[in-house]
Amino acid sequence: xxxxxxxxxxxxxxxxxxxxxxxxxxxxxxxxxxxxxxxxxxxxxxxxxxxxxxxxxxxxxxxxxxxxxxxxxxxxxxxxxxxxxxxxxxxxxxxxxxxxxxxxxxxxxxxxxxxxxxxxxxxxxxxxxxxxxxxxxxxxxxxxxxxxxxxxxxxxxxxxxxxxxxxxxxxxxxxxxxxxxxxxxxxxxxxxxxxxxxxxxxxxxxxxxxxxxxxxxxxxxxxxxxxxxxxxxxxxxxxxxxxxxxxxxxxxxxxxxxxxxxxxxxxxxxxxxxxxxxxxxxxxxxxxxxxxxxxxxxxxxxxxxxxxxxxxxxxxxxxxxxxxxxxxxxxxxxxxxxxxxxxxxxxxxxxxxxxxxxxxxxxxxxxxxxxxxxxxxxxxxxxxxxxxxxxxxxxxxxxxxxxxxxxxxxxxxxxxxxxxxxxxxxxxxxxxxxxxxxxxxxxxxxxxxxxxxxxxxxxxxxxxxxxxxxxxxxxxxxxxxxxxxxxxxxxxxxxxxxxxxxx
Amino acid sequence: xxxxxxxxxxxxxxxxxxxxxxxxxxxxxxxxxxxxxxxxxxxxxxxxxxxxxxxxxxxxxxxxxxxxxxxxxxxxxxxxxxxxxxxxxxxxxxxxxxxxxxxxxxxxxxxxxxxxxxxxxxxxxxxxxxxxxxxxxxxxxxxxxxxxxxxxxxxxxxxxxxxxxxxxxxxxxxxx
Numbered sequence: 053x054x055x056x057x058x059x060x061x062x063x064x065x066x067x068x069x070x071x072x073x074x075x076x077x078x079x080x081x082x083x084x085x086x087x088x089x090x091x092x093x094x095x096x097x098x099x100x101x102x103x104x105x106x107x108x109x110x111x112x113x114x115x116x117x118x119x120x121x122x123x124x125x126x127x128x129x130x131x132x133x134x135x136x137x138x139x140x141x142x143x144x145x146x147x148x149x150x151x152x153x154x155x156x157x158x159x160x161x162x163x164x165x166x167x168x169x170x171x172x173x174x175x176x177x178x179x180x181x182x183x184x185x186x187x188x189x190x191x192x193x194x195x196x197x198x199x200x201x202x203x204x205x206x207x208x209x210x211x212x213x214x215x216x217x218x219x220x221x222x223x224x225x226x227x228x229x230x231x232x233x234x235x236x237x238x239x240x241x242x243x244x245x246x247x248x249x250x251x252x253x254x255x256x257x258x259x260x261x262x263x264x265x266x267x268x269x270x271x272x273x274x275x276x277x278x279x280x281x282x283x284x285x286x287x288x289x290x291x292x293x294x295x296x297x298x299x300x301x302x303x304x305x306x307x308x309x310x311x312x313x314x315x316x317x318x319x320x321x322x323x324x325x326x327x328x329x330x331x332x333x334x335x336x337x338x339x340x341x342x343x344x345x346x347x348x349x350x351x352x353x354x355x356x357x358x359x360x361x362x363x364x365x366x367x368x369x370x371x372x373x374x375x376x377x378x379x380x381x382x383x384x385x386x387x388x389x390x391x392x393x394x395x396x397x398x399x400x401x402x403x404x405x406x407x408x409x410x411x412x413x414x415x416x417x418x419x420x421x422x423x424x425x426x427x428x429x430x431x432x433x434x435x436x437x438x439x440x441x442x443x444x445x446x447x448x449x450x451x452x453x454x455x456x457x458x459x460x461x462x463x464x465x466x467x468x469x470x471x472x473x474x475x476x477x478x479x480x481x482x483x484x485x486x487x488x489x490x491x492x493x494x495x496x497x498x499x500x501x502x503x504x505x506x507x508x509x510x511x512x513x514x515x516x517x518x519x520x521x522x523x524x525x526x527x528x529x530x531x532x533x534x535x536x537x538x539x540x541x542x543x544x545x546x547x548x549x550x551x552x553x554x555x
Numbered sequence: 556x557x558x559x560x561x562x563x564x565x566x567x568x569x570x571x572x573x574x575x576x577x578x579x580x581x582x583x584x585x586x587x588x589x590x591x592x593x594x595x596x597x598x599x600x601x602x603x604x605x606x607x608x609x610x611x612x613x614x615x616x617x618x619x620x621x622x623x624x625x626x627x628x629x630x631x632x633x634x635x636x637x638x639x640x641x642x643x644x645x646x647x648x649x650x651x652x653x654x655x656x657x658x659x660x661x662x663x664x665x666x667x668x669x670x671x672x673x674x675x676x677x678x679x680x681x682x683x684x685x686x687x688x689x690x691x692x693x694x695x696x697x698x699x700x701x702x703x704x705x706x707x708x709x710x711x712x713x714x715x716x717x718x719x720x721x722x723x724x725x726x727x728x729x730x731x
Contacts, residue, residue: 061707065692067585067640075639082646089650093581096647098714098721100580100589101667104573106686113576113590117568120594121601192623195603210623226627238630263631357631366691374591400587 056081060088064095068364068371116399186213187247191236194225219246222260234267235275254278261294261385263357278314282330284322285310292357292385300330303385311335327387338387343418343547346370348537350408351401353515357385362401365408373400381516384528391428393524395516402433402513405534406441406506414482414538415503418547419444420530422474428525431532432518435511440518442508444479446525453479453488457502464488467495474530476548482538492548494541564604567613568597573664575617582625582644592628596621622648662728663721670720678713685710 059078063070070078082089104110190199190212197208200219206212208220208227220227222239229237229245231253239245243260253275262277268288269275277284279295282302289307294300302311304322311328312319313335320335322328327338343349353360353375361370377383379394389396409415421430423446434440442455449468454461466488469475478489481503488496515532517524539547575596580589599620600613607616625648629641674682684695692703692710699706 058704061704061711064711065707067583070636072636072639075636075643079639079642079646082643086646086650089646093647093650094718095711095714096581096583097577098667098717100577101573101663102682102686102714102717103580104576105664105667105671106683107689108687110590113572113593114565114568116590117572117594117597118565120598121564124598124601192627194599195606228627228630236630265630366689366694373587400591403587 056088060092060095064092064099066367068369069367186215187253188214188229188231188237190214190220191228191230193227194222196223196225197221197227197239198223214247216247216249219244231267235265237262237264248278252276257293257295259296261292263290263292265290274310280314282314283312285312285319289324294385298331301327301385301387302330303327303387327385329387342420342531343533345543345547348412348414348416348535349533350536351398351405351513351532351534353396353398353401353532354383354385354387354389358383360398360401362398362404363408365404373398375515379517380524388528388530389515390528391516391525393517393526395514395518396529398513398515402511405433405513406508406510409508409534409536410506412536414480414536415506416478416480416533416535416537416539417442417444418476418478418531418533418535418539418544420474420476420532421527422530423469423471423525423527425526426471427523428527429517429521429523430515430525430529432514433508433511434514434518435509438509438511441506441511443518444477451475451477451488451490455503456507458505458507459502462502464496464498466490471527478539478544478547480539480544484538487541489541489544489548492545564601567600571614571617572597574614575621578618579621579625582622582647583640584625584628584644588628592621592624595624599624663725666721666724666728667717669724670717673720674713674716678709678716681706681709682713 056078059070059074059081062074063078082092104113190197190208190210192210193208193212195207198205198221199208199212199214200206200221201215201217214220214229220229220239220243222241222243224242227239227243229239235253237245237255239260239262241260243262244258245260245262246256246258248254248256252273253269255276256278258280264275264277264286266275266286266288269286274285274287277286277291277293279293279300280297281295282300284291284293284302286309287307289309290305291309292301292303292305302309302322304324304326306324308321308323310319311322311330313330320328322337325341329336329338343352346352349361349370350363351360352370355361356372358375359372360375362373363369364371375383375389376397376399377389377394378397380392381394381396382390383396384390417431419430426446426448428446430444430446432440432443434443439456439461440454442453445452445454446469449470451466451469453464453466464486466477466479467490469477469490476491480487480489481501483501485501486496486498486503487494515529572593576589576593579592579596584592596617600607600617607613625644626641629637629644671679671682681695681699684690684698685692690698692706695701696703696706
């Protein structure tokens with residue numbers, strides 16, 4: 053059998069198991085021989101049809117689509133309700149405004165004239181800009197996305213040529229933008245990105261979030277990303293940038309980026325696996341590499357933009373899975389899960405968790421969180437229509453652990469925690485009993501291990517509120533990790549000191 | 556299937572989901588990610604149900620969206636070999652323009668069920684270990700006192716045989 057045949061079979065068997073070099077070799081061989089591509093495609097199709105027919109956990113696809121549609125509908129309704137609330141609030145504020153603050157007719161006339169002049173000037177400028185060549189192209193865009201050119205709002209279709217002065221609005225969808233040198237910029241959520249009037253690649257992200265993969269730039273001409281508060285100078289790297297008027301967040305995935313405040317001359321380098329957060333007057337650095345000691349790690353979330361990591365029971369390696377916000381929950385890039393009544397769902401990780409934990413001799417859950425208020429479910433591992441396998445609840449000032457054990461349901465009040473403070477909790481169970489550590493200190497201990505011989509059932513892992521729960525958690529989960537081993541006190545202490553690494 | 560003849564979103568999902576998931580897997584997306592991407596495609600269908608041009612079949616529209624979402628998926632996931640995976644997906648996508656199982660008329664699932672019954676006992680056992688019990692090749696090899704490579708070769712042959720059998724089955728059913 054040839055090396056390429058071996059690679060093909062390994063790719064079909066476990067595509068994630070091939071090294072970068074092996075994937076490159078396979079891609080080159082397939083490019084040279086189209087018949088091999090058709091053969092591979094046939095194999096992948098039959099492989100998938102067999103999985104659909106025989107694998108039990110692929111059988112409920114229709115139910116999953118119904119759930120996604122229902123989540124989508126709920127999200128739209130919540131958005132409409134919030135918009136209506138904001139409109140009402142604005143109307144009330146206008147009605148309540150004192151007489152002196154109301155607009156006078158003369159002022160309105162002058163403002164209208166000024167707007168008209170500005171519009172004429174903008175149209176002239178747009179006409180001038182429209183005659184200039186494209187700087188980038190839309191590679192892919194959801195139907196909601198538009199390009200604002202002068203006064204026109206144009207659909208951002210695939211292949212749309214972007215010119216200096218254009219503004220791309222993703223409007224809740226995703227937009228991928230490509231440059232000729234291979235640089236890509238991906239917008240998501242409600243993001244607004246302007247192509248600035250300048251030489252080279254200069255972009256202004258006035259709000260929203262982007263992920264960029266930047267090819268090596270010419271010496272002395274870095275690509276520049278601006279936000280209302282900062283600018284990032286990049287010579288070739290991968291990064292994620294989030295901007296609002298109040299905050300700029302830069303996560304460097306590969307390489308290094310120079311970050312400058314726009315209100316001063318100071319600049320700082322942000323290195324790979326670092327997250328820099330610039331708020332009014334403060335620049336803080338955080339490590340995105342947490343936990344440092346990953347022995348026995350089974351699940352980690354968040355671990356990337358919209359992703360977590362779960363250990364594959366087949367290969368033993370950590371592989372990405374998608375985190376899905378449901379209801380009033382959102383992902384703050386790789387930094388945190390923001391919960392305001394909803395949940396972030398890890399379906400795939402939940403499905404795999406039980407098979408990963410059952411053969412293990414220990415169990416540990418590590419969570420870093422900040423609660424806005426005094427109550428709510430932080431985390432639930434729950435099969436459908438059955439009591440939760442375990443849940444971690446913030447009840448009053450107390451953190452409470454509940455789980456199903458061979459002896460029945462158990463409930464431990466672990467420790468008191470303060471709202472609006474970042475807390476690091478480790479719950480661990482093994483042959484030496486059940487313990488909890490808060491911010492590195494032992495706060496609860498029971499000599500017996502109630503989690504031996506787990507009577508649990510597979511289900512979904514939810515960060516945040518379970519459906520039907522009327523006490524939602526509001527706050528942030530900055531990191532959650534599950535291990536198939538018992539964590540000793542020194543590990544809990546060391547890990548509690550990891551975030552944030554640098555004030 | 557023009558959109559004007561389709562009034563029921565759920566019936567479209569029911570009728571197209573198997574082919575669509577196979578199409579996504581055929582672009583190199585693996586495991587549970589196939590279902591995640593397919594769900595994203597149906598959410599797009601749900602959002603744009605009234606906006607699909609009448610001259611485009613729903614299947615073609617779904618495949619177009621699926622292709623874009625798959626490319627997005629490879630772009631977004633920061634796993635190893637991202638660029639090579641994207642390149643493979645591009646090649647596999649072009650191969651789909653030739654005759655593909657996902658385009659064949661007829662009941663592919665029923666054909667597959669019939670073909671599975673025709674497999675010998677050893678092959679059937681291997682298929683069940685791999686796809687029903689979801690065992691990796693190394694574990695199957697340990698059970699059967701074989702090697703992972705031998706198991707992969709055997710499964711490759713079984714899939715090729717099933718592909719031929721499905722083709723013959725569908726050809727027999729096709730109207731003359």
